[in-house]
Amino acid sequence: MTTQFWKKSRKINVTLTNLLHLVFSKITGFCQPSFFMDQSWWLSRKRLLQSLCLISFVAVLLLHTSAPIVAQLPPQPRQEIRGVWLSGNDFSVFRNRSKVQAAMSQLRQLNFNTVYPVVWNDGYTHYPSAIMQKMGIPFFFKGIDGQDVIADIISQARSQGLLAIPWFEFGFMVPLTSELASQHPDWLTQKQDGTQTSISAAGEVAWLNPFHPEVQKLITELVMEVITRYNADGIQLDDHTSLPVDFGYDKYTINLYTQETGNPPPPNPQAQAWKKWRADKITAFMVDLYQTVKAQKPNAIFSISPVDSDYAYKVQMQDWLNWVRLGIVDELVMQVYRNDLDSFIGQITRPEILETQKIIPTGIGILAGLRNRPVSLSQIQPQVQAAQQRGLGIGFFYYESLWDIAPEEVAQRQSAFAALFKKPALRDISQNTPRQPTFDTISLPLYPKPSLGKRVRGYFLEVAVANGQPKRILLDTGSAGLRVPKEFLGNAPIRRTGQNIKEVLSDGTILEGELVYTNVRFGLLPATEPVPIQVVTSRQCTPQKPKCSAKSGVPFSGIIGVNYFEKSLPYNPLRKLPGNLSNGFIVTVNGGNNKNGSLILGLTAENQAGFKTASWSQQSEISGVPGNRWDSRLSKVCLTIAGSAAKNSCNSRMIVDTATINGLAEFKTAATAGKLKPGVLSSANAVKIAINGVFDYNLTPGTREGFNRWSLSVSPQAELPIFVNSGIAFFDKYDVLFDPVNGKQGFRSL
Template identity: 70%
Template sequence: MQLPFIYPIKRLLPVLFAIAFATVLLLENLTPVTAQLSQSPAQEIRGVWLTNNDFDILRHRAKLQDAIEQLRRMNFNTIYPVVWNDGYTKYPSAVAQRMGIPFFFKGAEGQDVIADIIAQARRQGLLAIPWFEFGFMAPLTSELASEHPNWLTQKRDGTQTSISAAGEVAWLNPFHPEVQKFITDLVVEVVTKYNADGIQFDDHMSLPVDFGYDKYTIDLYTKETGNPPPPNPQAQAWMQWRADKITAFMIKLNQAVKARKPNAIFSVSPNYYDFAYKFQLQDWLNWVRLGIVDELVMQVYRDDLQTFNSKLTRPEIIETQQLIPTGIGIMSGLRNRPVSMQQIQSQVRAAQGRGLGVVFFYYESLWDYAPEPVGQRQNGFLALFPNQVLRDISQITTRKPSYNSLSLPLYTKGSVGQRTRGYFLEVAVAGGQPRRILMDTGSAGLRVPKEFLGNFPIRRTGKVVKEVLNDGTILQGELVYTNARIGPIPTEEPIPVQVVTSRQCIAQKPNCSAKSGTPFSGIIGVNYFEKSLPHNPLRKLPGNFSNGFIVTGNSNGGNSSLILGLTAENREGFKMTSLSKQPAISGIPGSRWDSRLNGVCITITGSSMNNTCNSKMLTDTGTNSGFTEIKSASLAGKLKPGKLRPENKVQVTIPGIFDYSVVPGNRDGFDLWNINVSPGAQHPVVVNSGIGFFDKYDVLFDPINGQQGFRDRN
């Protein structure tokens, strides 16, 4: 159906559009908590944006004092002064000065306008949350854009600008590390320089969907996916990749803000979700669910009350207001388009009836540019807010993600090295850049080279630990404790990490991976069969994320994923088998399980192993090739140690659970299978199915109940 709407107006002129929406974009593979949420947060938002249009008031101390005193008398409780607009800061910024950006916005008495606003708001009991209005948007003629042309992104046809309510603007590339650093430095400067109550980002902390075809982004996307960006800017995977990158930046920005001021309000004021995601790549509902947003104000600039009301009942607003203070952005008028008090009151009452707060765009239109007399107008607002409602930032605390389950992509190549086959998961260690680290279901513990570490605190133990990999590589390095982020989810507390400083081969396997000199890509071992520290880092994820996971493979060219958090829904279709419990180890949380499956039957054509059902088996993403370790040469029969040939078909089964077969070969690194004869083996026959097994089966790991599950993907 056709839904008329007014594009969010942050300048002087409204722009009218009409967009047809036939379907609703859904977040896939993400299960939010809804049934167990608390009631709507009690702190009602009553706010107003202080814009460039208000600058004549803001720059005069006396006028500003009168304005804030009047807002207090009208029982407002929050103001949002603009600090970043048109490519310029509204405060004296050392960060902007280093970039050659001039400063024009001193107060009439030479004062710092933002410092004055915050001080006066503090005296009147109002929250002051600086508003980072332009986000990644900047005029093409600004010093910022002209001095840093490589920071700009573009459309597929090479166009660098779009038409917005602010006129023709360019867009800083949100994926470029220098852009991210500049924006982060500005935000941290505001939070550090002023005694503000938080920081707010609006719909321009985003990227129009047509953009992202600059050389830097094309190269990055091609490197990470193996293909150039599709010509259709609304191709689903291309949209998701860009939206996820913006989300990852917002997570880091939130961490930077909270590191300086833990109870700062991290506020977002976007468009309604369908528009924000489809046209601006702004996945704000994901931000809310990930726990990085403390307050949300959704812009709903509509004249028609029915259309206005329809936005208040959207599922994402109902979900959000159960988690954090939530408000609606209401147009109170423009200089050339006043809005009646009757319309304002009807919209405010509709929002209040839904338990939602309100924020008005913008200050001078509250009563100075209005169709009614000032007194009548102010009495109208007092009727809407008859009682004082104070807000308290001391209640702002770190919020856990509200997801029960979250699907993370697994990549085919790591950040370093040229491993031909593997599942790699993005992990950031000690606040470092996210790195693609090999995910290994056959081992436990996070092991990374020291260059992967960021600048977050690290507790050293001085203890050197050693791990021997299946291919004979010995990893040695100090055990330390630090925080990590797995995808977008941070661990709840520091976890043990092996900082690998030495790699070598054992004598029995002199041709291990260490011999080649290939850089170490890191390993995140997610097995629960821990022998010692470090333990599986998934144990220290928050909430439901720590109760197990599912690995889905990439057969038939599909995408691989790691699903964190087991639910009744995502357990459906799995056939379960039990694991044996292992003794507890001090320092390792939770139960330990022997992850080698019992009662596995193996048949290898051309050998004496014909339905040998007393074997053990390990499902292992960390091993390229499947292999069978046999304690006695007599069991191997005519088979010699080494690679099996195609005539030696391998079949591995647990009756009623799975039936896996493979013809040994070399299909782009798939289907390799080895035989090892090891008299010192602990068990007569041990099978490691290798990563090829995950091409056919989804595998579930349940550390709570000590189970593994298998679901045939075909």
């Protein structure tokens, strides 16, 4: 009986709550002065309306606080995009302050909520840029009173409750005749035949090299100048933040590709690996740009306006769907300029649109007309309705074609647009909070060669530190913490601690350097927050191992230690991956020498199939180390070495270590080793390592490129009676899984 009463009570309260919320929303709509055209009428009734607003608010508040069970309101829908681009064609209108004011007022009355004023095209800024001024590039776009037109648009838009998101229209595209192209010919890229231009909607254009650090620096500085100068609500990058697939055969890019891959670019620009390498470089730049913008203004909207993802990737190497999945896009407005309605609907129901609109505000760019190509309402209206029926927002290209350049009369056009957006839908950037990537799992490539020096065997992960150039750093499953030379650091902010730390590697190398915090990108994937890093400034050998790697003359190429047996800071940086990607990883190296492998981030039911697991021991917490900490040296490991007393001794501990070329067995006493003497084992000393029911590994020691060498040592000061480091050869026969949530390690035979 009581339960039934509370259920009925809850239903009544939900109904009343919804009713009062409806009343409240209607009344508060009248509480906005912009609702009324007659301001004197508003002032005379202001007190009465304020009282009604207060009564409505109190009624809702009392109902919520007195209800036995508080009814939860449904989550707010994503903010609907109702935008218009203010293009270079509109500049004659917006040079006039009074016309800017009238335009923003008109858009607000017609229930638009966003404007995208162009700030970058043709190699010039539409605002007085200090950066371009330093480069000696002229500025042409003052208002008729000498005013900053972009400042005026943003100010007037805000006064009407519109978002103003400056639009970097040309991206990496630039006219060959512009001052920028003339001053910096080395910043331009080219086709294989040396051609520097292509034909676009803007005519014949050249392309700034998106892989060149000076080009990336320029675009980043211009974006940040707009964000800081105008406190803009965000920025938008369109389909020209890309590169036509035929380009990339300039000297700088050829050298970079050859350095990173060991081969020159293939003559076929459509070759998959070559195209992906270039697309990934553009994506990496976008990740860095996003992080830079968010560091300055966390709730700024990072907007993109591309074309469909198939064309964007295949023709322009713009992998924008991956940008969305990486969590670096806050808003999408996909350009769909079609005359035929069926073709239009086919575009707005593409899988990438259906996926994206579940994650972020998503709109469709609709052509309202061009100077030489007016578009009728009979084409515009059904396209808008088709988008709205599918929960999509709208962006019109461009302002002047809304009604000034059109086949219908101005009044008819404005009346029609008023009917398209019948109710206000204001936007608020305070709700634009950073989000996590939508990947449950992602695979990053592991390379057999480092960025610096040489190494017989190893697997290297591409890592960018402090927005520096990506470097291939040794993946070490046997240690914890990211350690890099200072040369690897970029120009992003770094928090210094002043704490000098020391790490002793298994080969006797001592690494010393300061502990700092800064952003890190693993492949294309950024960490969620700054990561602790040892910036190595000194390398030397221990007295016991005077021939360590520090004496080899090989430059230090960095180490990314991903073990969970952390003794102090820094800790495994993979702990700072977003969402499910931080719950563990799998190392798979495709079973062979000099082959690429994979680091699979994020454990799922699917990618754990076929693994047999062994447990780790829980360790006490360390201040500053997030998550669970484990002793990931496996227990109850059976070790047999032919010719020794260590036959089927199952009291060994073991670690699997990608950073150790040679396998190693360490005995606390000589008696345990039997007749074997410390040193390199021969082929007669076959090694077997096993955990019952989990894995059964064997190896014949040899010298094949050093990878299957096996050493034995006797160390009375050793912590454990028998300790085994299986070395990198183990990964030629097993995929290895690390599960820090459940404290397990998995093995899957190849």
